[in-house]
Amino acid sequence: PRVLLLNGPNLNLLGSRDPRQYGSVTLAEIERHVQTLGAELGAAVECAQSNHEGELVEHVHRARELDGVVYNPGAFAHYSIALRDAIEAVDVPCVEVHISNVYAREAFRHTSVTAPVCQGYIAGCGPVGYDLGLRAVLARIEERRA
Ligand code: DQA
Numbered sequence: 001p002r003v004l005l006l007n008g009p010n011l012n013l014l015g016s017r018d019p020r021q022y023g024s025v026t027l028a029e030i031e032r033h034v035q036t037l038g039a040e041l042g043a044a045v046e047c048a049q050s051n052h053e054g055e056l057v058e059h060v061h062r063a064r065e066l067d068g069v070v071y072n073p074g075a076f077a078h079y080s081i082a083l084r085d086a087i088e089a090v091d092v093p094c095v096e097v098h099i100s101n102v103y104a105r106e107a108f109r110h111t112s113v114t115a116p117v118c119q120g121y122i123a124g125c126g127p128v129g130y131d132l133g134l135r136a137v138l139a140r141i142e143e144r145r146a
Helices: 027-041 053-065 074-078 081-089 128-145
Strands: 002-007 044-049 068-072 094-098 120-123
Touching: 002 027, 002 053, 002 128, 027 044, 027 128, 053 068, 053 081, 068 128, 094 128, 120 128
Parallel strands: 002 044, 002 068, 068 094, 094 120
Antiparallel strands: none
16 A cells, blocks of 8 residues: 655654654654555555645645555644645545644644544654554555455
8 A cells, every 4th residue: 555644834843843742753764764664564655744734735635646644734733624625535544643642732732623534543642653643544444445
């Protein structure tokens, strides 16, 4: 299977951004790690990151040619109806990941408008959440094929 690992706004700053919330690993390290895990599990992982809502929407559209998406929408999770509609429109399993425990933070982070159209949701597990997300999306892909 082919899986898109998609990261939204400000996640390019991982490593230096608020390490108490997000740890010290960089996005490049996370991407390499998930690609290595993907190779072990027989999946090709393509990586993309954007700070722009419309570009993220277009990445989700392009995922129609793939089998699944693991994505961290960043703050767009909390209010981007456009991103939600894009995920709903493509018939591709999607697992949402948040590095931090959004429920232990400000109230505005407790809502995800995108999560209801995803197959799974992971928060507060640190960068390991991306590994869990990959395993989860591969299980969903497997289910669909069965
Ligand atoms: C985040 C949580 C969001 O609330 C925040 O806006 C982010 C990162 C996370 O991975 O924990 O940009 O998605």
